Amino acid sequence: MTSNQELFDTASTLMPGGVNSPVRAFGSVGGTPAFMVSAEGPYLTDAEGTEYVDLVGSWGPALLGHKHPAVIAAVHAAVDAGLGFGTSHPSEARLAELVRSRVPGAEMIRMVSTGTEATMTAIRLARGITERNIVVKFAGCYHGHSDGLLAAAGSGVATLGLPGSAGVTQAQASETIVVEYNDRAALEEVFAEHGDSIAAVITEATPANMGVVAPEEGFNALIREITERHGALMIFDEVMTGFRITEAGYWGASGRVEGWEPDLFTFGKVIGGGLPTAALAGRREIMEHLAPTGPVYHAGTLSGNPVAMAAGVATLLNATSQVYTHVDEKAQLVAEALTAALDDAGVDHSVQKVGSLFSVAFGTAATGVHNYAQAQAQEAFRYGPFFHAMLDAGVYLPPSVFEAWFLSSAHDDAAIGRILEALPGAAKAAAQA
Numbered sequence: 001m002t003s004n005q006e007l008f009d010t011a012s013t014l015m016p017g018g019v020n021s022p023v024r025a026f027g028s029v030g031g032t033p034a035f036m037v038s039a040e041g042p043y044l045t046d047a048e049g050t051e052y053v054d055l056v057g058s059w060g061p062a063l064l065g066h067k068h069p070a071v072i073a074a075v076h077a078a079v080d081a082g083l084g085f086g087t088s089h090p091s092e093a094r095l096a097e098l099v100r101s102r103v104p105g106a107e108m109i110r111m112v113s114t115g116t117e118a119t120m121t122a123i124r125l126a127r128g129i130t131e132r133n134i135v136v137k138f139a140g141c142y143h144g145h146s147d148g149l150l151a152a153a154g155s156g157v158a159t160l161g162l163p164g165s166a167g168v169t170q171a172q173a174s175e176t177i178v179v180e181y182n183d184r185a186a187l188e189e190v191f192a193e194h195g196d197s198i199a200a201v202i203t204e205a206t207p208a209n210m211g212v213v214a215p216e217e218g219f220n221a222l223i224r225e226i227t228e229r230h231g232a233l234m235i236f237d238e239v240m241t242g243f244r245i246t247e248a249g250y251w252g253a254s255g256r257v258e259g260w261e262p263d264l265f266t267f268g269k270v271i272g273g274g275l276p277t278a279a280l281a282g283r284r285e286i287m288e289h290l291a292p293t294g295p296v297y298h299a300g301t302l303s304g305n306p307v308a309m310a311a312g313v314a315t316l317l318n319a320t321s322q323v324y325t326h327v328d329e330k331a332q333l334v335a336e337a338l339t340a341a342l343d344d345a346g347v348d349h350s351v352q353k354v355g356s357l358f359s360v361a362f363g364t365a366a367t368g369v370h371n372y373a374q375a376q377a378q379e380a381f382r383y384g385p386f387f388h389a390m391l392d393a394g395v396y397l398p399p400s401v402f403e404a405w406f407l408s409s410a411h412d413d414a415a416i417g418r419i420l421e422a423l424p425g426a427a428k429a430a431a432q433a
């Protein structure tokens with residue numbers, strides 16, 4: 001049997017940091033990453049045969065758990081028909097129809113391969129339509145790794161403590177204005193000064209890349225109102241939240257937006273059911289600006305790939321209200337147990353939760369976390385020992401305090417029981433950090 005350490009040593013000579021995506025590295029928590037070789041239901045198994053309860057869920061797609069029988073069967077059937085045709089085929093419209101039927105305002109859809117591509121294309125579309133250049137984003141929100149969106153980005157950029165990315169030109173950086181999240185006055189000021197040049201505001205429906213941060217009551221509605229007032233588009237990034245959060249009171253697509261709609265949505269993760277698919281969607285008159293009906297170019301060799309479409313269709317067909325009820329209830333249970341364990345160990349913290357997505361922020365009990373400055377000011381050093389205690393007890397958490405925890409419909413009582421058993425020891429480790 002090859003050990004995790006041997007696999008990591010080899011990987012590190014072949015790939016920067018031994019990974020193909022920085023969030024997978026154990027950079028901020030230390031230690032040797034576990035190399036996973038199989039996944040089933042709520043569990044991951046590493047190269048050494050150790051089984052973990054998975055709270056990463058492939059970073060979001062695994063709403064139904066790993067290897068859901070209906071998804072695997074659909075993928076096998078699609079593979080048997082051919083890996084791709086480079087032509088139109090029927091299952092593209094099936095997935096598009098499922099998205100449209102659940103998201104008011106998503107009249108037309110363009111499939112792409114990654115969330116990065118979805119947001120990048122949405123921004124090009126907004127610029128093409130408005131003939132303006134500036135994009136407003138919020139500090140701590142992550143929208144993928146396209147040049148203009150890396151300023152003050154969350155996720156791995158936050159974990160590594162970077163202000164942005166080297167290699168982004170001054171010209172690109174100067175066309176992105178970053179505003180603190182939940183700061184209405186700052187947003188108003190930016191529009192007062194640059195309103196005529198702003199093509200779009202892009203925001204996560206609920207930020208979950210600086211840990212989870214709830215939009216304050218009316219904040220998303222203000223973005224809608226102010227963009228409309230100034231002739232800019234509102235891009236609602238639901239790559240993480242779309243088809244995952246449905247709770248009443250949630251302001252996103254799958255929870256229904258009350259009384260208003262963004263101009264463009266972006267989706268990813270769950271709609272691909274674990275394979276590389278993402279999408280942008282919006283009203284017909286906006287979407288028809290995309291080539292070939294309009295002048296804004298986007299193309300993709302693998303866009304709408306039939307195997308990925310099959311995984312997405314099977315996932316959305318099986319994402320029933322019972323699935324969401326289960327995931328919401330289990331998330332509530334784990335979040336409550338997390339708080340109880342940390343309280344018992346005397347660790348100052350807040351559990352940040354919106355619907356079934358949640359994360360922990362240490363040293364933030366007094367204020368909670370409402371923006372990136374507060375997320376960054378937390379006692380992040382407590383997370384490494386907490387993470388490793390959970391890992392040693394057989395629970396795989398995201399290896400960064402800035403990432404959300406993901407549950408699935410496959411997390412049954414046995415899996416949840418293992419998480420609950422592990423929490424008190426991990427809370428003690430956090431206390432001693």
Ligand code: PMP
Nearest residue numbers: 114115116142143144237239240
């Ligand atoms: N937007 C959001 C809100 C995300 O969370 C992510 C990825 N975590 C992306 C965009 C980028 O998606 P991808 O990694 O598929 O490029």
